[in-house]
Amino acid sequence: xxxxxxxxxxxxxxxxxxxxxxxxxxxxxxxxxxxxxxxxxxxxxxxxxxxxxxxxxxx
Amino acid sequence: xxxxxxxxxxxxxxxxxxxxxxxxxxxxxxxxxxxxxxxxxxxxxxxxxxxxxxxxxxxxxxxxxxxxxxxxxxxxxxxxxxxxxxxxxxxxxxxxxxxxxxxxxxxxxxxxxxxxxxxxxxxxxxxxxxxxxxxxxxx
Numbered sequence: 001x002x003x004x005x006x007x008x009x010x011x012x013x014x015x016x017x018x019x020x021x022x023x024x025x026x027x028x029x030x031x032x033x034x035x036x037x038x039x040x041x042x043x044x045x046x047x048x049x050x051x052x053x054x055x056x057x058x059x
Numbered sequence: 060x061x062x063x064x065x066x067x068x069x070x071x072x073x074x075x076x077x078x079x080x081x082x083x084x085x086x087x088x089x090x091x092x093x094x095x096x097x098x099x100x101x102x103x104x105x106x107x108x109x110x111x112x113x114x115x116x117x118x119x120x121x122x123x124x125x126x127x128x129x130x131x132x133x134x135x136x137x138x139x140x141x142x143x144x145x146x147x148x149x150x151x152x153x154x155x156x157x158x159x160x161x162x163x164x165x166x167x168x169x170x171x172x173x174x175x176x177x178x179x180x181x182x183x184x185x186x187x188x189x190x191x192x193x194x195x196x197x198x
Contacts, residue, residue: 016111020180024187
């Protein structure tokens with residue numbers, strides 16, 4: 001059994017989902033890469049922002 | 060009134076000239092991740108899709124994620140539907156007794172979500188292969 005940290009799990013999730021989204025939601029390779037990177041940044045960025053928000057609320 | 064199928068003119072003559080069973084990439088892509096794209100000779104896309112979906116499914120199992128076997132309530136039913144999206148991976152996993160029977164640690168809960176999401180991504184990939192086959196999406 002592997003036991004990743006929460007952030008590692010988020011990054012792995014974002015990586016795999018972004019690859020599939022990029023390939024399936026766009027037509028050309030260049031746009032696929034750009035959209036995949038955009039999704040990855042949004043997944044990771046929103047996780048970090050929400051984590052800070054919850055941290056500040058909990059204080 | 061029936062809506063005529065939307066055809067992408069950018070697909071070119073190659074999309075319309077393919078013969079054979081039009082749902083084959085859809086079914087193959089559902090059963091084996093990436094197989095629909097391989098059938099359409101989209102080797103890199105198929106390989107990336109297969110690596111992503113199989114990797115996500117395997118990571119879910121490695122995290123002791125649960126493979127839904129029956130539906131006792133609506134959430135179980137949704138989980139089962141998501142798991143079934145994995146096609147043969149789900150059947151092999153169930154036949155091999157892989158996955159936890161119940162979620163007991165936090166990581167196992169993440170693993171369960173990884174498996175369900177892998178199934179849904181596989182369905183998206185299979186539909187993408189079908190769209191490529193029918194010409195709705197440019198080859």
